Amino acid sequence: MKLLRRKEGPTLDARLAALREAAALGEGRLSEQxxxxxxxxxxxxxxxRELSLDHTVVALAGATGSGKSSLYNALAGQDLAAVGVTRPTTSTAQAALWDGAGAGPLLDWLDVPHRHSADGVAGLSGLVLLDLPDHDSIRLSHRLEVDRLVELVDLLVWVVDPQKYADAALHERYLRPLAGHRDVTVVVLNQVDRLPAGAAARCLDDLRHLLTGDGLTGVPLLAVSARTGQGLDELRTLLGDRVADRRSWSARLAADITAAADHLATAGPPEGSPGGAADGGGAKAMAGMERALSRALWAAAGVPVVVEAVAKGHRHRAVVATGWPVTRWLRRFRPDPLRRLRIGGATPEGRPDREIVARTSVPAATAGQRAQVDTAIRDVGEAAASGLPGPWAAAVRQAARSRAHDLIDAVDRVVATTSAGATRRPRWWRVVNVLQWLVFAGMVGGAGWLGVLFALDYLRLPQPPLPHVGMVPWPTVLLVGGALAGVLIALVSRLAAWAGGRRRARRASKALRGAIGKVGREFVLAPVEAELDAYACFMAAVELARA
Known part of the structure; x- marks a missing residue:
């Protein structure tokens, strides 16, 4: 179906889609109403939109005694509605149709069962005129029927009389809330035949002033008399123009969409949710809060302890792998600093990419450290919520805390995973280990050689020729040289391990800083950014719906 399009601005379809999107984004964030x-x-x-667009539904609404039923009969050219003066006579809405072919589904949707043909009155083809119950009726069912149909009809004609045109109930309950519907509102001052000419003019001026105060500046205001026919031709002409234009239905829908979008834009939070807007910082403050969050998580996760353990653990394992074989076994009685923290032992050797499931044994965060993390999370939420409307500010703050209960465990897990690589053994350890064992074998060989020579001398047996290195025999060279070489290699390896431990600790510190920052972004900043994106989409949808 081809819809009416303004010369400028989005189509009605686009505005409806935007309103639906805004309502979906506001779910759980704005008031349910x-x-x-x-x-x-x-x-x-x-x-x-799906019903007849060739018909324009016009409702005559007014208070008891305003003469709207008399006006309804006068416009229809026949007595269709019972007329009363001091009490309501219209209990349910009824319709007069001009060329009503195809209007049945529309009236079914409006739930108006009483329908009359008014085809004898020319110039109003396509008009569906409703006579509503009195909006101030003593019967609640009448008032509810008026409220229901006022929200559905295409054009509203408010019929007032000289006695009650300033009635507060009319202005506060109906006219003022419909200020955005001025394009589909007409006000008729009926029964002007009861007033002198000067008094009628003063009533019209006063009524115009009241309408301006209601936000209905410029709405058509007509003076009519259903009894004498004064002003009826002008009213018929106005209705005929609106019906012929075929735009009242779209103007009404456009006004409804604008009003609903305005209501969404100014809506408060759901009942029971905290409200209030935040002031202050913007993007720079967010960046500062992110750094503060990373520092707080860094301390709470015990990263300084882990970094120190990485350096000490590297040196410990280096001594075990490259130390002098005579004494290195003593090192095995000392615990590995990383294994003591349950880091590196939860994954297969050489597979630090495997997921760490168990918690580490890093000392738990103190109450002060947890308070610092909570403060940093709160500061992130406050910085992100700065300048937002109350309900969205509350939603952003809630988003910042939404995953806080899982944050410490996630940081602990990422510390274990990231630090697991610190247990990898450098290749040079194997080379030095082989060299140590070769030197140790030479030392053992020299000791054994000397032992054989000692046995031969003890038994007074002839000794074989003994090779020398200068003045020193080879068995002594092997024994003493092997021992000295093993100790020297162990000392050099320990110096290399000390330097390697510092280097590995720096790498672990850098990797942990990045990994913890990533956890902070995933568990705190990502929900906040998602909420900010939702707010941006919401405002874009609201602006489109308002356009």
Whole structure:
């Protein structure tokens, strides 16, 4: 179905889609009344578009004794409605149709069972005129019927009389809330035949002033008399123009969409949710809060302890792998600093990429450290929520805390995973280990050689020729040289391990800083950014719906 399009601005379809999107984004963040109201408007607009666009539904609404039923009969050219003066006579809405072919589904949707043909009155083809119950009726069912149909019809004609045109109930309950519907509102001052000419003019001026105060500046204001026919031709002409234009239905829907979007934009938070807008910082403050969060998580995760253990653990394992074989076994009685923290032992050797499931034994965060983390999370939420409307500020702050209960465990897990690589053994350890064992074998060989020579001398047996290195025999060279070489290699390896431990600790510190920052972004900043994106989409949808 081809819809009416303004010369400028989005189509009605686009505005309806934007309103639905805004209502969906406001779910759980804004008051249920505003969200359900927007959805109701969207559903109502969608239903109205699918019904007859060749008919314009005009409702005559007014108070008891305003003469709207008399005006209804005068416009229809026949007595269709019972007329009363001091008490309501219209209990349910009834319709007069000009060329009513195809209007049945529309009236079924409006739930108006009483329908009359008014085809004898020319110039109003396509008009569906409703006579509503009195909005101030003593019967609640009458008032509810008026409220229901006022939200559905295409054009509202408010019929007032000289005695009650300033009635507060009319202005506060109906006219003022419909200030955004001025394009589909007409006000008729009926029964002017009862007033002298000067008094009628003063009533019109006063009524115009009241309408301006209601936000209905410029709405058509007509003076008529259903009894004498004064002003009826002008009213018929106005209705005929609106019916011929075929735009009242879209103007009504456009006004409804704008009103619903305005309500969403100014809606408060759901009942029971904290409200209030935050002031202050913006993007720079967010960046500062992110750094503060990383520092707080760094301390709470015990990273300084882990970094120190990486250096000490590297030196410990280096001594075990490259130390002098005679004494290195003593090192095995000392615990590995990383294994004591349950880091590196939870994954297969050489597979630090495997997921760490168990917690580490890093000392738990103190109450002060946890308080610092909570403060940093709160500061992130406050910085991100600065300048946002109350309900969205509350939603952003809640998003910052939404995964806080899992944050410490996630940091602990990432510390274990990231630090697991610190247990990898450098290749040079193997080379030095082989060299140590070769030197040790030479030392043992020299000791054994000397032992054989000692046995031969003890038994007074002839000794074989003994090779020398200068003045020193080879067995002594092997024994003493092997021992000295093993100790020297162990000392050099220990110096290399000390330097390697510092280097590995620096790498672990850098990797942990990045990994913890990533956890902070995933568990705190990502939900906040998602909420900010939702707010940006919400505002874009609201602006489109308002356009």
């Amino acid at each position: 505003a969200v359900s109201g927007a959805r109701t408007v969207a559903e109502r607009a969608g239903a109205r």
